[in-house]
Amino acid sequence: MGYDYLIVGCGFAGAVSARCLADRGRKVLIMERRSHIGGNSYDFYNSFDILVHKYGPHYFRTNDKDVWQFLSGFTEWRYCQYVIKSCVDGQLFDFPVNLNTINQFYGTRFSSMEAKEFIEKLRVKIDRPRNSKEQVISIIGENIYNAFFKNYTIKQWGVDPSNLDASVTARIPVRFNKDPRYFESIYQAMPKEGYSKLFENMLDHPDISLMLNTDYHKDKDGINYTKLIYTGCIDEYFDFQFGKLPYRSLRFEFENYEQEYYQEYSQINYPNEYDFTRVVEIKHVTGQKISKTTIVREYPESEGEPYYPIPMMKNEQLYLKYKNEADKLRDTYFIGRLAQYKYLNMDQVVKESIDLINKLE
Ligand SMILES: Cc1cc2nc3c(=O)[nH]c(=O)nc-3n(C[C@H](O)[C@H](O)[C@H](O)COP(=O)(O)OP(=O)(O)OC[C@H]3O[C@@H](n4cnc5c(N)ncnc54)[C@H](O)[C@@H]3O)c2cc1C
Structure with missing residues (x-):
């Protein structure tokens, strides 16, 4: 069977593009190398029945009404302010x-x-x-x-x-008022039933097919498609021909407690002590009512999953070499945080995915 589009990656960039294309009558196949949808925003209920964010806390916020309305088609929200x-x-x-x-x-x-x-x-x-x-x-x-x-x-x-x-x-503001919120965005909320449920609803369309545990670089042969939307690492696409783009990674250490809360706030940063940067108790913002809790400590590392592009001039120059190659390709589009080697919030990725499909179709 032939697809109009092959989409690599099922985070916000891949899933939003897929849905926008399917709504325009295009047949889409998504390949995701992980065993789950949602990219880094993936959440799940752990063995303690607590809804946790597998790849660090994802606080949704935006000032963009179009993004808010688009996502509201797939979830109800739990309004919250992050402190x-x-x-x-x-x-x-x-x-x-x-x-x-x-x-x-x-x-x-x-x-x-x-x-x-x-x-x-x-x-x-x-x-x-x-x-x-x-x-x-x-x-x-x-x-x-x-x-x-x-x-x-x-x-x-x-x-x-x-x-x-x-x-x-x-990106970090300094305020001369007493506003204690982390962000000032107009819309601040968590998907009421979690991010994974939001993704499930977004992908629930007869023209969207999904293959999990499938790596584009190993498994693409034999797949028949016309256009490609690639949301993985741009250096990997080009077989690292100019060298590897460096990323900062994280190790997440989860801990369960038989008590309602571990700390008073969803996030406490520890700038000066310990090897971890922050302790997050996501229950404060998901609003889950349960007598137990889970916290996660985040340890930054130099090796591992690519999380944060390192914003330094020499890395930007290396990225531009890859971008130059990417711009020469026909019917191949690079979007999302890995393909553009750029830290982007979820709402920015949703916006650019909607914009790309509006431009293409
Ligand atoms: C620790 C952390 C905390 C964050 N907190 C926030 C927050 O509070 N608020 C916010 O707005 N944003 C936050 N973000 C940013 C947010 O994660 C990104 O905006 C979002 O994940 C971008 O979506 P994406 O689709 O571009 O990338 P991803 O979510 O990373 O999705 C890309 C997907 O592509 C898959 N893939 C890659 N290569 C291949 C391949 N070869 N074959 C098949 N599949 C492949 C990957 O497995 C991945 O699932 C945070 C990011 C991190 C790292």
Whole structure:
């Protein structure tokens, strides 16, 4: 049988593209090398009956109404606001840094205006920050940088912040109000029955076929298709001909407890102690009511599954060599975080997948 499209990967990029194509009457085959759908947003009920996120917490948020409406066709939502704390010297602080963080850290009782004036004197005046360290100290000064950012970034990325792109920390806001939320997006919610259920509903279409445990590079022969949408690693597609694109990986250590909650918040960051970066208790945001709980500790590693592209100039240059090759191919499209070697949130991937299919069909 022939397919209009072969799609490699069943994360948001692959599944959203598949659904948009099928809704336009195209026949689609998805090949996924893992044993499950959902890509990195995959969740499942563990042996303790707790809904857990296998590849780290996935907090859905977006400002894009089209993305929100598209996904709402496949799930109901549990509205939530994500609140995260950072543990410094044994105390929990609001994070991202806000007025409470500043007052607690400096033992002050500043108003918003006073805190701004205070930080203005502390911040290091750098017009165009060239790296993550300069980016943070130019906004908030050295003390808070050293307490909250420096060691966290070293653990997370395995390099000093002065060697990392400014874009890494530019995503983290600093607020002079008391807003304790992690994000300010208009829509913040978890799929009511989980991400995997959302994916199941999205893929439930007669023109979408799915092969799990199937690797494009090993199993593509004999598959008859006209166009290819590839959401795997771009360097792997080209057989690593220019070298391997480096990624930061993670090891997840899950632990179950016979008690309702382990900690007060869904996420606590540990910038300065331990080898793990954060402890996540996802139950706080999935809203599951159950007398037991599961937590996960995240240990950054240099080897393993490719999670975070490392934003450094030399890696970007290597990626561009692959992109140059990709641009020469006909009827082959590279989307998603691995194919573009770019950290993208779920909503960004949904948006670009919808846009790609609108352009193609
Ligand atoms: C630890 C962590 C936490 C995150 N938290 C958030 C968050 O809170 N909020 C948010 O919006 N985003 C978050 N993200 C980002 C989110 O995971 C991505 O936006 C999303 O996964 C992108 O979807 P994708 O389809 O591009 O990639 P993926 O979800 O990675 O899907 C790609 C799929 O392709 C498959 N594949 C690759 N190569 C092949 C091959 N050769 N053959 C067959 N299949 C193949 C892979 O197995 C994978 O399933 C987080 C990411 C990580 C790593």
